[in-house]
Amino acid sequence: MLSFHDARTQNRRSTSELAGGLLVAPLECPERVDMIAARIREVGLGELCPAQAYGREPIEAVHDADYVRFIEQAWSEWQAAGYDGEAIATVWPTRRTRADFVPRHIDGKLGYYALAAETAIEAGTWEAARASVDVALSALEHVRSSGEPAFGLCRPPGHHAAVDQYGGYCFFNNAAIAAQAARAAGAARVAILDVDYHHGNGTQQIFYHRDDVLFTSLHCDPLDEFPYYLGRADEIGTGAGEGANRNHPLPPGADYAAWRAELEAAMAGIDAYDPDLVIVSLGVDTFAEDPIGSFRLASEDFSDYGRLLAGLQRPTLFLMEGGYAVDEIGINAVNVLTGFDSA
Ligand code: Q9C
Ligand code: ZN
Secondary structure, three states: OEEEEOHHHHHOOOOOEEEOOEEEOOOOOOHHHHHHHHHHHHHOOOOEEEOOOOOOHHHHOOOOHHHHHHHHHHHHHHHHOOOOOOEOOOOOOOOOOOOOOOOOOHHHHHHHHEOOOOEOEOOOHHHHHHHHHHHHHHHHHHHHHHOOOEEEOOOOOOOOOEOOEEEOOEOOOHHHHHHHHHHHOOOOOEEEEEOOOOOOHHHHHHHOOOOOEEEEEEEEOOOOOOOOOOOOOOOOOOHHHOOOEEEEEEOOOOOHHHHHHHHHHHHHHHHHHOOOEEEEEEOOOOEOOOOOOOOOEOHHHHHHHHHHHHOOOOOEEEEEOOOOOHHHHHHHHHHHHHHHHHO
């Protein structure tokens, strides 16, 4: 299987994540991509290809243009305000205040566009987030032109990013942008299967009213886990999209047997939808040793479900999402891909 990457994804080198009341070294770090790339080479998965540039048009087919401009300019506006640290939201539009205008001050803008406070914006964020989209679109182009599967080493991840919101380490929704680009290029139906430990709230929101992109997600129950305010099983889509959103929440601490049973149910739904393309939002924070996930998957379980996914027998695009056990991230992500290839 071919993989795609871009060195500019490493330009995001944030030093601060707000966690447990402290500013700590971010879990979503550039070494994650290095470890995956090293593992791809070690097992000989296939060539690691450079990404092409696609510009902002495919990003703006999913995200509001004002939001894209905000991500582009936030760091310089933050610096112009005279702050010393990285840009972190501290105030939000909430119940009983207004959210129908964007404040002028950077503090107001940050709260308007942030869905969570853990994720800081710094000097390389815009370039890295754009490069991550280029990686996704380059891998998509290979799947579309060859029918073969491909893997995008996206970083920063994307599935928490909504039409006009960032957070959960995500800025642009790589999977949603790829799905939209595939539709524009002629795919009739696209299915997104999100196996990250966290619910893909952004992807869900982007396609909630549509039936041309099916969103199916396995994740930890939002009653107990980030992103908390979306991801329950009764969220089935709206209007034309009714029935095209499928959430499979699992309790904290779920083991592989429970997770695999939900995956098989999710896959039956995808098969019945008959998609031209399957996009796998590949988070490996379901790993037992993940520092923030509670699920109990072992490294060999990733190979097992990779094999299972090949049973869909559809053109398949894998895009990297979460996974924070950096020492094993390459093993786990690449196990999915080798499992898929071996089937
Ligand atoms: N103190 C993705 O996996 N909450 N994002 C972290 C740790 C945010 C995860 C809490 C988790 C975001 C793409
Ligand atoms: Zn995650």
